[in-house]
């Protein structure tokens with residue numbers, strides 16, 4: 001490329017350069033205003049009131065945020081559940097401070113205690129009366145496997161022999177923090193449910 005007496009480049013004066021210059025000049029002439037944000041195409045009311053999500057996320061959000069527990073605590077683990085439900089550990093944070101005496105108004109069974117074969121039919125009846133969808137947390141060694149009473153002739157070696165269990169919380173008894181961790185695991189499980197059937 002040639003350079004003039006002041007050391008500046010001398011650009012060629014070909015048709016290609018002229019056309020390119022013309023395009024640039026037209027763009028400059030037409031670009032004096034600011035292009036609006038695409039969201040401004042929506043009216044103010046719509047912009048502030050539309051939230052996009054999936055059907056699964058919406059339908060799972062309700063149950064996972066308002067799990068109601070059936071009163072069904074056969075033995076000593078129950079006291080740790082009571083502590084978890086008190087003001088210090090505050091299960092109300094998870095929308096589940098309400099205990100239901102009627103299984104028809106509950107969707108969670110927390111098996112806080114040893115289960116004997118004599119009580120097993122009653123536990124199954126309570127579970128069967130709970131409305132779908134429903135979940136079970138096996139709380140404590142007795143709930144998981146019969147615990148220290150496992151070899152006793154009258155003890156059920158785990159609630160999962162009677163009802164389907166979703167989450168197991170080990171301990172004898174588990175502390176409230178452990179139960180709350182189990183509840184959070186259950187919430188995660190509920191959030192992953194797929195309501196729409198896969199084809």
Ligand code: SF4
Nearest residue numbers: 076077140141142173
């Ligand atoms: S796991 Fe321990 S605290 Fe819980 S019911 Fe069994 S013996 Fe009692």
